[in-house]
Amino acid sequence: MRFSLQLLLALLLLGSSVAFAQSGAASAPTPSPALGAAPADSGAVLVFNNWYLPRYRATATSGADTTGALLSLFRKRRTAGYLFLIPYAVGASLALPIATTDTYGQRHVASEAISPPLGITILAATVAGFVAHANKFNKNHLLAVDRAYYAGQPVPAKYRRLLKPRHFADAAYLREALNQQMAREKMTAQ
Secondary structure: OHHHHHHHHHHHHHHHHHHHHHOOOOOOOOOOOOOOOOOOOOOEEOOHHHOEEOOOOOOOOOOOOHHHHHHHHHHHHHHHHHHHHHHHHHHHHHHOOOEEEOOOOOEEEOOOOOOHHHHHHHHHHHHHHHHHHHHHOOHHHHHHHHHHHHOOOOOOHHHHOOOOHHHHHHHHHHHHHHHHHHHHHHHHHO
């Protein structure tokens, strides 16, 4: 009974934190079109989680595609959030009794967990870290940064120092792939 209660508690804790993190952590909803886009030119929606990639046309004074690089950064960091499953599994294995199966197929459950206080601490830290990570890299923050950047404000330092050349390269690749896709769609529509 104790094992099932602990397992239920661990699953509820993980489930509630994932739902909280994906909801945008109670931030106000923002409209989806980007700032620089005109209503007729609203940009493209990417397949991955419907993240929005604003239009960008390079000029002599525009510099690099910062909005695309930010999108690449956010996508990569959101995907890397699945790495939080590793410490979560370690914490659960320390906090809950471990079951084994012998060569005859009989299942044996340990009478006690390895270290419940350490396991619960690891579980709590992992859930808190995941919520903070998912909140920092959500769509609403990306749209707010894009709008502020278009209005002339610099990209916040917490995101600017994370931008690497590979994010700009990914943005160029995404833009080229979208341009090719739109060209194919125009050809098939005619």
